[in-house]
Amino acid sequence: MSDIDSALQPILTDGRQSPTALRVQRGVMRYLRSVHDMTCFAEVPLSNGRRADVIALGCKGEIWIVEIKSSLIDFKIDSKWHHYKDFCDRFFFCKPPELDAGIFPDTEGLMVADGHWGDIVRHAGHDPLAGARRKAMLLKLARLGADRVHGLMDPETRREDIY
Template sequence: MTEPALKIDGRQSPTALALQRGVLRHLAALGLMGIPEFCLASGRRADITAIDLKGEITIIEIKSSVTDFRTDVKWPEYRFHCDRLFFAVTPDFPTEILPDDVGILVGDAFGAEMLRPAPAHPLPAATRKAMLIRLARAGAGRLSLLYDPELRGLGEL
């Protein structure tokens, strides 16, 4: 039997992977369950998409450097897929360059802290339902891969 393991995507820098780990820990402590590298219906990949007990969806966009932030033009599209949008950055990141209408998390590999809450922009009911189904299927699919790494037919998780 093959040893179960999740595959690392391979596109993230060591800084981004460390932030991902710390942010996932922070979210879990708040009762939110996050899925890294979640594929949205638009085809974009959100760094972390999380859901709380009420079914509200939060997207966290990890910015590992100022250059990463300045060259990214896709993040405003994430608003169409979540109730709240955050940037997660390292402690040395100049947060004053981030837009005022997103939340800010500052973290490292061991945790994160909310510097600024994200304003709520509630999803339409149909979009929420579609996102909840997509999140549930992605979570179940990734769990299935832990049990059978050779499983086929799961598509983009």
């Protein structure tokens, strides 16, 4: 890894993401924060045992999940994305620019991102969460964010299950 690549490596990563997936994650999170005023969380464990690549939280409490697909093989071998839709108001796939958009279901939202920026290619349908699920997700994200900040401030108390 070059010095430039290591400088772009996020502090909070669990080591399972490919370099392409990390670049896409960075760009889509920048885009969501800048354009949609959303706070983003990466690698979020869900109560169904799945792990969302990116969860974006809007200022009115809306929750979007972004599933990053870095290659055709990554998309073909992963059929768990349906399970994320129960935890968000909108669901998107996000791909790097070089990956063909035609492989993704046209019934789902689609974003494109590189290491610097992102954009929405196709908007996702709006399927509002039930009140109880929204409350559970908001509490989860608040606690996760606080735990991650605490782990950065005091690494000796860092919990590995939140990264």
